[in-house]
Amino acid sequence: MKQFQYTRAQTQQSALEAIAKPGTKIIAGGTNLIDLMKRGVTAPDKLVDITHLPLKNISTTKTGIHIGALALNSAVSENSLVLEKQPLLSMALKAGASPQLRNMATVGGNMMQRTRCTYFYDTTMPCNKRAPGSGCGAMEGINRMHAIFGASDKCIAVNPSDMSVGLAALDAVAIIAGKKGERRIPFTEFHRLPGEHPELDNHLAAGEMITGIEIPDNNFAKNSYYLKVRDRQSYAFALVSVAAALDISNGTIKNARLAMGGVAHKPWRLFDAEKSLIGKPATEESFKQAAQIAMQGAKGYQYNSFKLKLAPATITEALKHAAGLV
The missing domain is CATH 3.30.390.50 (CO dehydrogenase flavoprotein, C-terminal domain)
Known part of the structure; x- marks a missing residue:
């Protein structure tokens, strides 16, 4: 693993200032990022730890539920508000990973996790997502786990998140902070299809971070x-x-x-x-x-x-x- 600098952000503003610099990535639970670093898939110069920021709250709003980006997957899945109003999200979270990982993984990190395509993780193989222009090993390779919708001739990888499937179904909205202030992205528009640029997983701009999600009230809890x-x-x-x-x-x-x-x-x-x-x-x-x-x-x-x-x-x-x- 490449050597890197580590710092802990004390405020959201300091985190935003830090990640505006090239080669800097956010770390929270680290359940995906650390794997990628160990395998040489990504090699940041600096990690900014945001786990001390006040972004773990789960609360009601006038129109639904707000969930902070640092809320743990396990905490969200067992939260009384979620179980009462949005049980589908709890079911999706409990279907993901293992209890140990859910105890570390955060909502924001889950949204940002990258594909588990074996060709993406294997740095000896061609992968347009990891190394644009190198080709797609999965296209003619072992593609049992791969996409049947929305693929391109550049990439047929799939998003691995169960939580994100639940949030997409529930019309959730991602809340994004950046130097220009806050913006909101419908969850169905947060992630990208591969198109010509499979290296881009989502519509988060450089220097932006997820601060939370909101799920509007609905009548789906019973069914x-x-x-x-x-x-x-x-x-x-x-x-x-x-x-x-x-x-x-x-x-x-x-x-x-x-x-x-x-x-x-x-x-x-x-x-x-x-x-x-x-x-x-x-x-x-x-x-x-x-x-x-x-x-x-x-x-x-x-x-x-x-x-x-x-x-x-x-x-x-x-x-x-x-x-x-x-």
Whole structure:
């Protein structure tokens, strides 16, 4: 590992001033960044520790819930407000990583984590995300875990976060601080698709940091579910995951939210499938129809084409659980 400087920020302003300098990165829980540094994937000159900043609060607002960027994944998943108002987020968090990692990982760090594509982590292999212009080893390689939506000829990696799938489904908003003040980004627009620049994971600008997220109130608490299909029961990334939330009245769907993980470079929101459910009965047939709509534009590769069948089956099953049919 390359030698680096370490400093602890005492204020948000001092953190912003520090990260404005090239070669400087923020560290909080470090559950992803330290791995990347050990493997030589990233090599910052300086780390700025922000764990002492007052960004761990979880509180109600006039329109929903505010969660600070330094709130631990474990704390959020067990928080009474989250369990009562946004249980889908708790389910998504508990599906991620392991209890030990959730006790260290922060909300902001989870949003910023990078892909777990093996070609990205292996510095002997070509990877446009790690080294732009070097090629994509996964394209013709072992691509079982890779994208079926939104990929480009430069990158077919997927975003690994379960939490982010839940937040995308819940219409969360990311709160960003920078030298020009605060700005807010809809969570569905925070992460990027690879396009021509897969090295860019999100729309966070240089010198900016995440300070929190807000989730608006909704009527999904009673009928929501997070389903994660993976190779083993714990500490494994999703082959396919689905965050499903329904507002059901007298057996009819009044509103719906759907997002998928393990299938794209960002949490993949299923807007058309959501629209198709509104006004329909909460039945397995309605859910199967929505799942087929959700798969429009999907493309498999040599080793991940099984996802083209697994994904709609997972959507249907998640919706059945959310509706209380199973």
